[in-house]
Amino acid sequence: MRIDAHHHLWDLNAVSYPWLMERGAVRFFGDPTPIQRDYLIDEFRADADWFDGSVHIQVGAADPCDEAAWVQKVADANADWPMTQVVFCDVTADDLDGQLDRFQTLSTVRGVRQIVGRAPGEDAKTGTNGLLADPRFAEGLRRAGARGLSFDLQLIPDLYSDMARVLDHAPETAIALCHCGSPTDRSAAGHAAWAEALRLLSERPQVTCKLSGLGMFDHDWTVETIRPFVETCLDQFGPTRCMFGSNFPVDSLYSDYAILLSAMRQIVPADMHEAVFGATAAAFYRMGV
Template identity: 65%
Template sequence: MIDAHHHLWDLTAVHYPWLAAKGVSRFFGDPSPIQRDYLLPEFRAEAAALGVTGSVHIQVGAEDPLAEAQWVQTIIDANRDWPMVQVVHCDLTAPDLAQQLDVFQALPSVRGVRQIVGRAPGEDAQTGTNALLDDPRFLEGLMLVGDRGLSFDLQLIPELMGKTAGVLAQAPRTNVALCHAGSPHDRSPEGLTAWRQQLKQLSQLPHVWCKLSGLGMFQHRWTVEDFRPIIETCLDQFGADRCMFGSNFPVDSLYSDYETLFRTHESLVPDSLRSQVIGETAARFYRF
């Protein structure tokens, strides 16, 4: 079984500006409880207790993405009994993208890249991240990533799905993992209906897959029933062969412990599909 989306950080080894900024609230809430080292032994103890046997590390806002990737590689090298691969950050619009990818791909654990398109309404509109979709270099970068055998982890919000689908349709050789089920931030009946409609534009693209992850970021005091319509919609639209579980720890540890989160996802996936969603799909996508 594989956890397809989690983070690790050592605040003495790599600098993460958002983890160093005290008293600054983020779109997912107050990060202060996780503004500390979060290392493999802590993550592994919780995950392995539930039968998880490997994982995918996702970049998480380091000041120097290469330093982060190199640090993660040292963790992987030192823990061969815990299979782990990683997704790194890379600016797909950078003029030296090919050279950056050369350096990243020298690390044997690198399977893909992530550049966040949208985290939450307002936050990325201020930073200009949403403008990536209008930049022709972004599409060119997506195509280059796929040509190199790498995948792309896509984080965005439902309002951006239509435009994003138009871009992704032009890069069919690049496998894409939609992070956090597309971040359905409006959990009202109307909000979920709009999310379903927008999600369809992505799920209809056969090279786009979906992560059942990060569902607590926009609804902190959640219940199993809060997650049910999201997980069932993703399974219906993508199928179990394109859906994979991710804990988004330690970010989602702000709202629950690992066992509660894992058991909730497990209970909402039919028995016949569970081995795919909690393992097989991620193993195929990230080439374990």
């Protein structure tokens, strides 16, 4: 099975996404205006027609339960397209167990996500970095893992060191590092510093890396500009701990799906394709269970 391990869907009539529909806003990944429209399963499947299934990742809905229930309905209505999902959950919440109980009534739920870091400017405003100093965050990670739920981790390189210490308090929780860890500095020196810092995460066997989202900090990317970052992830994590994700429709701001997939297939060695484009995600997200 070939699996896109990181994408989003949205029906603007079914679920509210305040961040997406804010007029005039420019986000760290650019101007969202072109994606301020429905992106539904049929369009995604047409984009991702090389694949056989996918993993839907929460995307900042006003009500995470509404989003999760809607994704479940989409999955149920498309039984020929295996799709699991990662939901939003504040793992520091006092009612964490109650939230997880509700989410786990949905058969597609495999993990949770709570963004730690998006980009330096935005994180300074939102204060999400403070999660790493909150002992409830590490405890929440541990409790999610004890239920068999994974955690999708989005953060920037400045936070790797603190995050590594947090992970040591929840060693049994499977972690999916989103977007290659969001390497923000694409210079040669930036790559070297990111690669060195990345070892703090890659040396922890509970962490699997998503080869995704590299266009968010390099809007004019080419095969050669993203190659060093993909190859470093493959070198540090190995193919059985790397999985491809399109990050569509966000990454549609920078290229179409076919161009993105072609680039990644060129960079990833042929003997790693089975793992990176399917088997790793199938095992991590328990596809077919």
